[in-house]
Structure formats: C-alpha cells, structure tokens
Amino acid sequence: MATEEAHCQQIWLMTEHSFRFTHAITRRPPRSAVNGLRAEDAGNPDVNRMTEHHDAYVEAMGHAGVEVAVLDALEEFPDSLFVEDTALCLREGAVVLRPGALTRFRESLAMEPHLRDLYSDVRVLSGPGFIEGGDILTTDSEILVGKSARTNSEGIHELRDAVAGWGYVLREVTTPPGVLHFKSDCSLLDGTTILSTPRLSSSGCFEDYTVIDVAEGEEPAANSIRVNDVVFMPRGFPVTTGRVRDAGFDVVELDNSECQKIDGGLSCLSLRFSPS
Ligand code: CIR
Numbered sequence: 001m002a003t004e005e006a007h008c009q010q011i012w013l014m015t016e017h018s019f020r021f022t023h024a025i026t027r028r029p030p031r032s033a034v035n036g037l038r039a040e041d042a043g044n045p046d047v048n049r050m051t052e053h054h055d056a057y058v059e060a061m062g063h064a065g066v067e068v069a070v071l072d073a074l075e076e077f078p079d080s081l082f083v084e085d086t087a088l089c090l091r092e093g094a095v096v097l098r099p100g101a102l103t104r105f106r107e108s109l110a111m112e113p114h115l116r117d118l119y120s121d122v123r124v125l126s127g128p129g130f131i132e133g134g135d136i137l138t139t140d141s142e143i144l145v146g147k148s149a150r151t152n153s154e155g156i157h158e159l160r161d162a163v164a165g166w167g168y169v170l171r172e173v174t175t176p177p178g179v180l181h182f183k184s185d186c187s188l189l190d191g192t193t194i195l196s197t198p199r200l201s202s203s204g205c206f207e208d209y210t211v212i213d214v215a216e217g218e219e220p221a222a223n224s225i226r227v228n229d230v231v232f233m234p235r236g237f238p239v240t241t242g243r244v245r246d247a248g249f250d251v252v253e254l255d256n257s258e259c260q261k262i263d264g265g266l267s268c269l270s271l272r273f274s275p276s
Helices: 003-015 031-035 047-063 107-118 153-164 238-246
Strands: 023-027 067-071 087-089 094-096 122-124 136-138 143-147 170-174 186-190 193-196 210-213 225-227 230-234 251-254 271-273
Touching: 023 047, 023 107, 031 047, 047 067, 047 251, 087 107, 087 271, 094 107, 094 153, 107 122, 136 186, 143 153, 153 170, 186 225, 210 238, 230 238, 238 251
Parallel strands: 023 067, 094 122, 143 170, 193 210, 230 251
Antiparallel strands: 023 271, 087 094, 136 143, 186 193, 225 230
C-alpha cells in the first residue's frame, strides 16, 4: 500500500474508532432471564422470542462486518445476556468492570477469560467502587461516564486511572434520576453526533456535540448503536427512527421487546471493539 494511502487509512481509523468495530462478544439469553432485574413490572419476557431476537441481533452484527463471539448462556445469572455491563473494550486494551447490582457482580469475572483471549492488555478494577458499562459512552474524543444507582464516583475514579495510560480523557456526567444507565438515554451516531432523550441532553452534557433528540414517548429508542456503516435501532419508535434517517444515517430496526421488559436495550447485548 502506498505510504500516503496507508497514512489516510490510519487517520480514518483514529477518527472513527468509537463506532468502527471488527469484533463483538454476546452471550445467549438464559432461561432464567424471566428473573432479570427491572424497575417496573411489564410482565416476564418470553425467552423463546428473546432468543429469536438475539439470533437476529447476532446476524445483523455479522452483516455490518463484525466477527461475533456468542458465549454460552449462564443460568445462574439472569441478566448475563447484557454483557455490555461487564467490561469496557478499547483499542489498546479492555477493563473488567465492577457491576453495582449485587446479583450481577460475578458476571464480569466470567467475562474476563474471553477478553484475555482477544486482548494482551486486560486491566481488572479492584474496587471498592462500582461501575457498569451501560453508564459509559465512548466518543472519538472522550469517555463519558454517568454516575447512577449502579456507578459511583469511586468506580469512575478507578476507571479514569485504568485508561489514563492509554491516553483517554474521561468526563464524569450524571445519569438522569430514575434512569437505569447513562446509555439508556443516549447513543453515539457518529464521532460527534449523539441521539439523546431531552431529559438527558437538557443537562448540557453534550454541549460540544450535535444532538438529535428522541421523540416524546419514544425514550427507549435512545438506546441505539452505531456499528460501522449502520445504526441499529429498536423497532417500534417510528418518529425517532425517521429523525435519524432524515439526518442521513442508514438505520436497521431490530426487535427488542423482550429485553425491554427487563430494562435491556440494544447496546447492552454486546461488547463491541477493534483490538489494535
Ligand atoms: C439490569 O437491570 O441490570 C438488567 N436487567 C438490564 C441491564 C441493561 N444493561 C445496559 O443498559 N447496559
């Protein structure tokens, strides 16, 4: 490859690293997902349907150009399909997190060996803080971490120390009260564009970004994911999907009704990364 072309490709990789992924890790839904944690009772999820949706999610990731590892279900952990909460995966390495929900704490230990298979540098937070991946949004310029009922200041401080050596700037922000995770209410659409609920964007935390607000009554649509050239959005939120399409993004809608019953969005279902 000509030197100039190689240089351009390097710059492209550096500027879009927050949504260009070669790999993902997912975990199959356990039968015990009917006991998954939830803030409100919307009925138990149908695990057969959830599994069909999960299969479609994995297939869509493949179509988007990602090599997907599908781990076996862990029956002892009802929420273990939401692998995003267990780790932060960056180009330089992975950080094993410390979930703040007691029933989920050991899920991250079960993830660690899989990260070691893919990364030479895996850092494990030793506590005493707590932090879940759903509260972490990585953009091209920074890592935003929302303090929440699952993520405390100590956990954020420990993550800041863990990633500082890799050159990342970490900014502490706040998850709106009553919202499970920071990313329950926002997603990255490209390096500088965020899809957000108005209740979150009105806090001013996205001042340096272009913000597309989700429509009133369509808050779960805020948890979407940009994967390479497409944006995966949950089905059933037509006004917000229209706004994202009108802004020029290529949207793929995915069924997520069963995970939504236990507060799980599309981002929660995978760890997405490109190890360097
Ligand atoms: C929980 O409450 O932990 C699960 N039922 C849902 C986790 C969703 N994860 C995420 O937003 N990253």
